[in-house]
Amino acid sequence: MKRLATTLVLLATLVSAPAVAQTDCQPGTYAAPDGDFVVLVPLPSIPAPGLRYLFRDGRRGATSDAGAPLACGTGKVSVQGRTWKPIAFRETPTTFDSVGSKISGVLIEPPGAADAKRPLVVMVHGSERTSPIGGVYGYAMAAQGVSVFVYDKRGTGASEGEYTQNFELLAADAAQALDQARSMTTGRVGRAGFFGGSQGGWVAPRAATLTKADFVAVGFGLVASPIEEDREQLVSEVRAAGRGDDAVQLVNRLSAATSKLLLSNFAAGYDELDAVRRDMAGKQWTATIAGEHSGAILRMSNDELRRVGRARFDNLELIWDYDALAALKKLDTPLLWVLAGEDREAPIETTRGALLGLAKDGKPVDVYLFPETDHGMFEYRTNADGSRSGTRITDGYLKLLGDWIKGTAHGPYGRAEHLTKSVTPR
Secondary structure, X not given: OOOHHHHOOOOOOOOOOOOOOOOOOOOXXXXXXXXXXXXXXXXXXXXXXXXXEEEOOOOEEEOOOOOOOOEEEOOEEEEXXXXXXXXXXXXXXXXXXXXXXXXXXXXXXXXXXXXXOXXXXXXXXXXXXXXXXXXXHHHHHHOOOOEEEEEOOOOOOOOOOOOOOOHHHHHXXXXXXXXXXXHHOOOOOOOEEEEEEOOHHHHHHHHHOOOOOOEEEEEOOOOOOHHHHHHHHHHHHHHHOOOOHHHHHHHHHHHHHHHHHHHOOOOOOHHHHHHHHHHHOOOHHHHOOOOOOHHHHHOOOHXXXXXXXXXXXXXXXXXXXXXXXXXXXXXXXXXXXXEEOOOOOOOOHHHHHHHHHHHHOOOOEEEEEEOOOEXXXXXXXXXXXXXXXXXXXXXXXXXXXXXXXXXXXXXXXXXXXXXXXXXXXX
């Protein structure tokens, strides 16, 4: 699953913000007396000395932006004239072995005396190749009183192995990560489980079937296979463009043809693809459809697909027909699933229906939906050409994750709609 969030332009401002950019800020997490916080971290995409900032309410941007909503001083930041002080996390680097590779991770613990009831969460990443170690999300969880374990996906950062999107292998790594985190926090944590965002929504539930997990939380993930994701994206695109049922039927046929190619290692499916091409000929709207992969396959020749199709589209060991629902049916641990109501990257219709079905069958599933949000739980503005530009992470999302993992989720959380009864992690 592509990470739309990494491509969005995020410019959040406040009326009371300083008029000039802040260039002397120091990395760290700073807390207000009432528990609010802001995380400041360096990112390659932000020229030094600027830092990425992320507030608990989802405002996000760069300290070097004119009008950044904070002022920096020595060992502190000021927000709306109030001083926020740094949180002194305990950070412990480690490595662990998983399926023939040494994986690099860091345990982040909130300050204060050991608390045998404090929850522990392992952050299971999405499809990105960037390191979550030192990123904003781990600190945003730890700032809410949760012990957090972050690790580099195999083949990325300081971890060995080859980068892959094989959910079974990634789930084995995540299960080992939880075992390692538990061994490092003996006597200092209670509940322990997983959070997975985007592609992590496929990996985290599977990992919870491989080791003891007390909860699983998922943000903007799918209860659908990658093939189903592609089809739903295509349908979402043609519906957004105002096309009718004929267009929907065509893109469904396209997805069926490309899935046959993928599942056969590009040995079969060409007759079906050619038939769709003929029926799409002359229809201008077909030039812009994308899906997850079908649009690109459509616009390649059969000779190209036979020669390099597998190398281009199937080189990361993705399980195209992965049965995400089967993993969830095996779980009896509390599950939180947070949906982005207008998710173009991971359309929610199939996922929402599957989750509500699990809840109806008695599974401990807690489902929240944030309206008018796209993948990554980003609010957005719609541009003249129909594309979207992100503005911020929607208010309430980060607090919901922290509260639910701590077993204290009672809401409200921004504009979130609670679609099922509340489930408390045990």
